[in-house]
Amino acid sequence: MEFSTVGVVGAGVMGVGVAQNLAQTGHRVVLVDVSDDVLDNARHELRQSLRAYALFNKGAGADPQAVFDRIDFTTDYDLLAKADFVVENVTEDWGVKQRVYERIDAIVRPEVVFAVNTSAISITRVGSVTSRPDRVVGMHFMNPVPMKPMVEVIRGHHTSPDTIETARRFLGGLGKDCIVVEDVPGFVSNRVLMLTINEAAFLVQDGVAPAKDVDRIFTSCFDHRMGPLETADLIGLDTILKSIEVLHESFADSKYRPAPLLKKMVAAGLLGRKSGQGFHTYR
Structure with missing residues (x-):
């Protein structure tokens, strides 16, 4: 080998x-x-x-x-x-x-x-x-x-x-x-995905829809296997936050400003699947 x-x-x-x-x-x-x-x-x-x-x-x-x-x-x-x-x-x-x-x-x-x-x-x-x-x-x-x-x-x-x-x-x-x-910050996958997850976090923060309904829009309307917030929970919200912060620093563009709700959840230890609680519950 x-x-x-x-x-x-x-x-x-x-x-x-x-x-x-x-x-x-x-x-x-x-x-x-x-x-x-x-x-x-x-x-x-x-x-x-x-x-x-x-x-x-x-x-x-x-x-x-x-x-x-x-x-x-x-x-x-x-x-x-x-x-x-x-x-x-x-x-x-x-x-x-x-x-x-x-x-x-x-x-x-x-x-x-x-x-x-x-x-x-x-x-x-x-x-x-x-x-x-x-x-x-x-x-x-x-x-x-x-x-x-x-x-x-x-x-x-x-x-x-x-x-x-x-x-x-x-x-x-x-x-x-x-x-x-x-080699550009975020490459292809995360330059798109992190913006999607971050915007989905803003939707929950602003009371537009709860996390389960935000995800259902993507799984039911677009046939995605997972919604953006369930994807974030799988990856780990701490990792998501670090990635968005890198994009924000690299591009100096306000569109990459991390959602305050995301920052609060990470500070509270609500990291997704690995902690048992993120945008969804896994206990």
Whole structure:
């Protein structure tokens, strides 16, 4: 296998999903985070996800325990030295991402590609703090990762054609296709989606309609699988807020001003599915 061992940095919702997808397709995974508590939660979430995947995909052939055993959970960044590819999934905070890339750039072999799993942060900016800007590429996975067949791949200013081709082969090994777009804040998906979610939050805030009815408009009238606020709950309202704030800062355009209701909910810990309460209830 060309990418026999893959480093996954960040063990939140997206990191666990990427690790699961990799392990299900036969890769060894080094899943790194800074906290043992986060890693313990990642183990719990992964076991639940694997049970659910086996239940809804009978005959898929992936033994949940065998998949789990392909993942090494660790706080030791030095274990990334054996990685053939790295996917980074830390929070949408430039200061945090910058420190992570400066750290892993000194550990991971020079020829290895870094994939930035981000919804808004500039790939060019990430590449600028590494010694390999030509081997840094955006790889915007969608949640839940194992169930989504398409990935938005972002070409930074210095990203080489070889790196784009490597990204295609890597994703092909996960059973996924990709669409390549250019490096602008929010790219395609989140430049549109974050505006939609933010405006939907304003509708709830302004009393135009409750969250359930806002979502029903989209699922019933437009045949969307999920409404914008249910989508926000799935992604995590803290992640949504950070993404909108990045867009607001990047474009200096008031249309990206975060809805005060969204900010209030995040401050209150109402983060969506992962907290049990967001625009909808999941208890």
